Amino acid sequence: MHDYLTHTRGLRSWLTTLDHKRIGLMYLFTVLAFFLLGGVFALLIRLELFGPGRTIMDAATYNKIFTYHGAIMVFMVIIPAIPAAIGNFILPMMLGAKDVAFPRLNLASYYIFIAGALVASSALFLRGADTGWTFYTPYSIRTNTTATLVLAGAFIMGFSSILTGLNFIISIHKLRAPGLSWSRLPLFLWALYATSIIQVLATPVLAITLLLLVFERLFRIGIFDPAIGGDPVLFQHFFWFYSHPAVYIMILPAMGVISEVIPVFSRKPIFGYKAIAYSSFGIALVAFIVWGHHMFVSGQSELANFVFSLLTMFVAVPTGVKVFSWVATMYRGRIRFNAPMLYAFGFLQLFTIGGLTGVFLATLAINVHVTDTYFVVAHFHYVMVGGAIMALMAGLHYWFPKFWGRMYPEGPARVSFALLLAGFNLTFFPQFILGSQGMPRRYWDYLPEYTMLNRVSTAGSWFLAAGFVYAAVYLWRAMRAGEPAPANPWEANTLEWQTASPPPHDNFATAPVVTDWPYEYRDPLVPASASRSLP
Amino acid sequence: MFEKIFNGDLPLKGTQVAGSWDSLYNFLVWLSVFFFLLVVGGMVIFAMKYRADRQGAKAKYITGSHLLEAVWIAVPTVLLLIIFAWGYNVYRTMTHAPADAYEVRVIGKQWLWTFLYENGRTTVNDLYVPMNRPVKLIMTSEDVLHSFFVPNFRVKQDVVPGMYTSVWFEPTMPGKHRIFCAEYCGTSHSGMIGQVIALEAAQWKAWSAGKEIGPVPQAGLELTAAEKAHSGAAGAVLTLAERGAKVFAAKGCAACHSIDGSARPGPTLKGVFGHEVEFGDGGRALVDENYLRESIERPQARVVKGFQPIMPTFQGLVSETELSALLAYIKSLK
Ligand SMILES: [Cu+2]
Ligand SMILES: [Cu+2]
Numbered sequence: 070m071h072d073y074l075t076h077t078r079g080l081r082s083w084l085t086t087l088d089h090k091r092i093g094l095m096y097l098f099t100v101l102a103f104f105l106l107g108g109v110f111a112l113l114i115r116l117e118l119f120g121p122g123r124t125i126m127d128a129a130t131y132n133k134i135f136t137y138h139g140a141i142m143v144f145m146v147i148i149p150a151i152p153a154a155i156g157n158f159i160l161p162m163m164l165g166a167k168d169v170a171f172p173r174l175n176l177a178s179y180y181i182f183i184a185g186a187l188v189a190s191s192a193l194f195l196r197g198a199d200t201g202w203t204f205y206t207p208y209s210i211r212t213n214t215t216a217t218l219v220l221a222g223a224f225i226m227g228f229s230s231i232l233t234g235l236n237f238i239i240s241i242h243k244l245r246a247p248g249l250s251w252s253r254l255p256l257f258l259w260a261l262y263a264t265s266i267i268q269v270l271a272t273p274v275l276a277i278t279l280l281l282l283v284f285e286r287l288f289r290i291g292i293f294d295p296a297i298g299g300d301p302v303l304f305q306h307f308f309w310f311y312s313h314p315a316v317y318i319m320i321l322p323a324m325g326v327i328s329e330v331i332p333v334f335s336r337k338p339i340f341g342y343k344a345i346a347y348s349s350f351g352i353a354l355v356a357f358i359v360w361g362h363h364m365f366v367s368g369q370s371e372l373a374n375f376v377f378s379l380l381t382m383f384v385a386v387p388t389g390v391k392v393f394s395w396v397a398t399m400y401r402g403r404i405r406f407n408a409p410m411l412y413a414f415g416f417l418q419l420f421t422i423g424g425l426t427g428v429f430l431a432t433l434a435i436n437v438h439v440t441d442t443y444f445v446v447a448h449f450h451y452v453m454v455g456g457a458i459m460a461l462m463a464g465l466h467y468w469f470p471k472f473w474g475r476m477y478p479e480g481p482a483r484v485s486f487a488l489l490l491a492g493f494n495l496t497f498f499p500q501f502i503l504g505s506q507g508m509p510r511r512y513w514d515y516l517p518e519y520t521m522l523n524r525v526s527t528a529g530s531w532f533l534a535a536g537f538v539y540a541a542v543y544l545w546r547a548m549r550a551g552e553p554a555p556a557n558p559w560e561a562n563t564l565e566w567q568t569a570s571p572p573p574h575d576n577f578a579t580a581p582v583v584t585d586w587p588y589e590y591r592d593p594l595v596p597a598s599a600s601r602s603l604p
Numbered sequence: 605m606f607e608k609i610f611n612g613d614l615p616l617k618g619t620q621v622a623g624s625w626d627s628l629y630n631f632l633v634w635l636s637v638f639f640f641l642l643v644v645g646g647m648v649i650f651a652m653k654y655r656a657d658r659q660g661a662k663a664k665y666i667t668g669s670h671l672l673e674a675v676w677i678a679v680p681t682v683l684l685l686i687i688f689a690w691g692y693n694v695y696r697t698m699t700h701a702p703a704d705a706y707e708v709r710v711i712g713k714q715w716l717w718t719f720l721y722e723n724g725r726t727t728v729n730d731l732y733v734p735m736n737r738p739v740k741l742i743m744t745s746e747d748v749l750h751s752f753f754v755p756n757f758r759v760k761q762d763v764v765p766g767m768y769t770s771v772w773f774e775p776t777m778p779g780k781h782r783i784f785c786a787e788y789c790g791t792s793h794s795g796m797i798g799q800v801i802a803l804e805a806a807q808w809k810a811w812s813a814g815k816e817i818g819p820v821p822q823a824g825l826e827l828t829a830a831e832k833a834h835s836g837a838a839g840a841v842l843t844l845a846e847r848g849a850k851v852f853a854a855k856g857c858a859a860c861h862s863i864d865g866s867a868r869p870g871p872t873l874k875g876v877f878g879h880e881v882e883f884g885d886g887g888r889a890l891v892d893e894n895y896l897r898e899s900i901e902r903p904q905a906r907v908v909k910g911f912q913p914i915m916p917t918f919q920g921l922v923s924e925t926e927l928s929a930l931l932a933y934i935k936s937l938k
Contacts, residue, residue, distance in 0.1 A: 127867045129791045201788050207765060208748040208790060213912075295766025301749060302764060335654070341668040366751065367762045368769045371699065375692060382684040386677060392643055393676045394668075399650035403663040406655070414647060421643045425636040428684070432691030434625055434698060435632065438758040441751060441786040505629070507615050507755025509786040512794035516782075592663035 093158030139202030165246025189222020234268030260325025323460030335402030419455025444504025492532025848933025
């Protein structure tokens with residue numbers, strides 16, 4: 070029997086495929102390639118900061134390196150990683166569909182993403198860019214590096230994000246299998262839905278902002294440059310109007326993965342299904358009205374600061390609901406320690422610190438001292454790397470058998486998990502202390518009293534690198550020669566597991582019918598066929 | 605232990621506000637420790653206790669509890685409102701300067717701070733202020749964004765071209781407090797460092813009257829022997845080049861010029877004296893005293909090849925004596 074991997078063969082069949090599974094994997098490998106590149110830049114940053122003064126590069130080079138690191142990791146890794154890569158593969162299968170609503174558009178989105186990524190990367194071979202991924206004006210207008218290309222690249226990639234979001238929203242509305250009512254929708258899909266709404270509504274604002282900035286650089290039109298009548302703070306409003314919600318484009322799908330993994334490996338229904346589903350929307354909604362918390366010291370009015378601080382506090386409520394529900398799901402469960410669950414534990418540890426320090430930053434007075442210091446750097450790495458990347462690892466291991474029809478090896482997975490968790494905390498926890506002591510971010514040079522903690526942080530980055538390299542090695546091997554995987558190795562209920570691993574080209578041999586919600590985990594096992602209709 | 609980890613090393617408390625800030629910060633640290641233990645502790649305990657490989661492991665079918673949900677919505681909401689109010693309260697104190705504050709104008713530019721005082725004095729990177737009196741800075745930028753940040757005072761405010769922003773503080777601790785630029789502003793962002801020099805009443809009077817004042821120690825520290833010796837106050841006399849080195853540091857030259865041959869936004873000054881320099885327009889000149897003087901007072905007059913005309917003019921910002929010292933210093937950089 071042919072599965073989707075052997076359905077057709079040859080590079081051409083991949084590059085022109087309309088199969089959501091293959092497109093998902095193409096995204097995955099693209100994203101991982103950029104992750105490698107962004108990771109190398111991260112290691113260079115940490116190496117330069119091993120001691121004060123010049124270590125391996127001069128200040129101008131350093132400024133470019135941290136710009137590349139940030140721009141690559143945000144626009145080319147974390148934003149597309151879970152929605153476009155894992156989402157593309159899993160969403161139609163969880164819906165019980167053959168594909169997304171618009172397969173051709175889906176492939177187009179991929180190539181738009183590639184085009185944008187290439188345009189942005191071409192700056193690397195010219196004069197580079199040194200604006201930081203935030204492109205703050207008027208510096209970004211004046212710098213004589215090739216920032217225009219990076220801006221244009223991000224602009225183009227935005228369209229890919231918008232189109233993917235649209236495709237997902239419509240697929241969820243139109244392609245649910247018979248019986249898959251909204252109240253039975255898996256939480257990963259709720260999360261992707263909320264994410265898609267943000268992608269569709271917020272990305273256009275970024276696109277217009279970047280375009281205006283490109284025009285400002287090319288034609289001096291006077292929107293953001295005060296020297297010709299523009300307003301540099303206006304840029305920050307526009308930028309964060311997208312980029313704050315973008316944080317949730319990165320973290321909501323991650324939360325979705327965790328919401329799937331924890332019940333499966335606890336053999337228990339998810340605790341508070343409705344509350345978790347609604348909280349995704351709560352977060353997506355609040356996401357649009359808190360952008361000003363990035364600007365408490367920007368010169369924004371006191372009234373605005375008051376309002377943004379207050380609203381930001383409410384992000385913590387739905388986030389707390391999720392975290393508490395995940396922990397409660399484990400209560401009186403039958404917990405298996407497979408790699409996806411380990412990564413979910415890692416996610417919880419890191420994300421909790423990321424979330425709690427978010428409350429510090431939302432608090433006006435505290436923000437004034439710690440904003441633009443390493444405290445912020447540590448905070449968002451805890452959320453975005455600790456949260457999003459840990460969840461990506463959880464997802465990659467969880468769905469690995471489905472992707473390839475092979476199992477990953479459990480032992481090496483533990484080793485790399487331990488390396489990553491330790492390495493991560495070692496790298497980023499000291500940065501909270503550095504920030505509270507006042508070390509500003511984006512510093513190529515620092516005072517001698519910050520040396521010790523910077524060294525610890527740099528050493529941590531090596532553990533992180535080792536963990537990722539090791540994971541890449543065993544996952545690559547397992548992909549090619551791992552143990553064959555059964556259709557449903559985790560005894561999970563969602564539809565993607567109710568078909569062969571790897572799935573056939575059309576996903577399901579016969580169209581599935583849903584008779585129950587996905588978290589109906591009873592112990593001892595009720596055979597899946599009793600509650601779910603198997604193909 | 606956690607307190608030590610988080611804030612055993614918070615910066616010095618250079619103002620009263622810093623004290624209020626620290627209290628709020630400590631409160632948040634302890635609250636976070638509590639919630640961290642609740643979540644991660646709960647996770648670890650459940651993971652151990654309900655392992656699948658334990659005797660008679662069997663999961664219980666539970667789908668939720670409205671009561672628990674109500675609790676973990678209500679309790680955090682109340683706590684968050686308290687935190688918000690406390691934070692806003694401290695923030696108001698931090699941002700509302702008393703009406704009688706002593707005003708200093710601040711201009712940020714790549715990559716130094718210029719301070720303009722009421723009495724007409726101007727300083728670069730060193731901000732002289734009286735102790736125990738509110739000081740209000742009215743700030744703007746000549747080029748890109750900068751941010752005025754004094755960790756010891758827990759204050760920070762972006763400095764924006766085309767508009768004025770302000771920040772205030774009342775130093776309660778004498779000595780030098782570090783100023784960082786906290787908003788990325790280009791190549792030498794991390795070199796844009798100055799200091800607030802908080803003076804006791806007598807010294808402040810002397811300084812305002814334009815007199816030389818003795819050396820000032822780092823806040824919270826005594827004068828080191830070296831500082832005493834180098835100040836001349838203790839009798840030791842500095843060479844002219846040594847005095848030049850101090851001017852070089854104080855005026856922010858180091859943000860753009862290295863003295864060891866390495867690349868910065870400006871050419872290195874190592875061994876320039878007596879050598880020929882080439883300009884962007886193809887001209888050449890021998891680096892002598894007059895050329896150096898021109899380079900410092902009117903840097904745009906002739907621009908060194910391969911560099912941008914970004915060096916600010918120091919005309920009026922360095923006195924004749926300081927200039928002589930600077931030249932001696934540059935000459936000594938072999
Ligand atoms: Cu934000
Ligand atoms: Cu700066």
